[in-house]
Amino acid sequence: MAAAAGKPPNCSTPASPAPSDCSIDGADIKTLLSQLPSKSDLEGMFFKMEKTFVDKLATLHEEVSHVGNRMQTLDEEGITTALQLTKIQSLQQTHNEAILFLQRKIEDLDNRGRRNNLRIRGLPEAPDGESENVTLTLTSLFNKLLNRPHDTSINFDRAHRAVRPKALPNEKPRDVICRLHHYPLKETILQKAKQLREIIHTDHKILIFQDLAQSTLIARSALRPDTSALTERNIRFRWSFPFALLVNRQGTTHTISTPADVLTFQQALGLPTEPVEDRTGLPSDKDRQLPQRAKWQRTPRKRPKRAQSGNELTMTPRGATHRTP
Template sequence: MADGPSPPPRAADQEEVTHRLERLISALPTKADLSDMVADLRENFGREVREIRTEVSALSTRVGALEEVAQRPPPEMTTTSPTAFSELQRRVDDLDNRGRRHNIRVRGLLEVEGPEDLRAILTELFNHILNRKLDTPIHIDRAHRALRPQPPPTAPPRDVICHLTEFALKESIMLKARSSRQWDFHQCSIELYQDLSPFTLAARRCLQPVTQALRRANLPYRWGFPFTLLALNNGVRHTICYPTDVPAFLEALELPEVSVRSWEDTARPRPDLPRPRRRRSRRRGRASPDRALARELSPPHSPHHADV
């Protein structure tokens, strides 16, 4: 059955469509509305740009001030800074020496070619000093030579530094070792010292003129920790802790003036560590099996034979 022609639209529907179109058209922004929107956008963007410019200007000012401060020479140290640094250095040096309390430095022990059993040698040496059986066990945690290259045969041997587990035994050895400056052991003249930090050794070397003056005046003295030189005179104890204490110390003990270097300005000596040896490649100088076989099979080269 064929479809018939569509019925004509009703007047009510046409009016409804017309009203909807009118409402849509009336809801569209006008030219004035678009102008207001563009003006608002310009104002907002302009305000944000001005804020960014203000922040960038402030950052530029701060960076310029920092660059100016960085280009200035460093300010001179105040009078309290050297004292604070000196006290810190003494404390660090004291910690270093406390870590060496169990150590003994043995000087004069000849070096031998190849590996040496330092624990066995030191055990025999310490038992010899203590007048005990040479095979009496002594617990030695570690023992090694001073960390520097091995000297030539004509130079003195390197010191041996060892760490004993028992502090009381270490003190007994050092107390007995003080009864004699040198000990004959295995045809060597052995000396025993307390292992001290490089800073303490440098400071004691700087104060040698003072200790020599004390010995000439028969005034007893001893070393203290943190680094201190103590002397007793008429029941009064006098001390040197800093280089600035030397003049008052000499005046109080009525000793002649001596020249003493400042041990705080002395640079700490760096240990001469042995340079690592370069390992040679095992492949260098070795021919591969294929090349060796080719050389064996190839005929001997002779000027009478032409190269093929």
């Protein structure tokens, strides 16, 4: 017990005395205090943190400024693009009007070249294997309309069937197009045909029209709902050249010469405002088809023929020919 009493207390054992017996001496405290950061250390640390933040903020400010400049540039380019698009649309409209004007001129020239032409519909075709004399048939028909002897001579420049395959027996016969040498005679025949409600020749109903360009026929077909509505309302109309639909009502002339005139024409005459097909000749986007390339197909590789006995030509793998021994 005496020896145990002479030893210093053991602070690590669980049975050690009170904590006051394990206190740290002054040298250790000075060592710990000397290891703590000083005021200058803290100032240096804060200076580095502040410099880092300033650098980061400067970089961020530069990026924001760059984005702002880019946005301003995009806004200016957008305004320029919008102005250019408006100019292009206006120029396209001008081009469309110019193209329509040129088409009307060409159409007028085509119709002027057909002034002496008549189109006859309903004349039966000769059976297969038999020749057909169109000129003789038209001479008999026109003389009948004019109440003249059937053999009275009529000067034709040409007369022929429409250029397309011959109609089948159960189909309508091809139209006959003829050109008379004298314009007054052609006009007399056309006016006589308009006066008669029905023309019967060889037990067939015959119709006689002025021969017109295909573009004119398509444009008139597009306005068929309007002409039908005018007929139902007993409103007289007439066609003009270049292509135009004219109605003179109460001293005012209403005209359709371009697709843009249709709506105003319908409203002025109290017609149903039905859309009509644009016949300017310009293809629309839905009708415009780009050429499609044929799908590429890999050509099967030819295998070399096996060598045969005898003096025959064979194909080697490289494509050279040689004779087998």
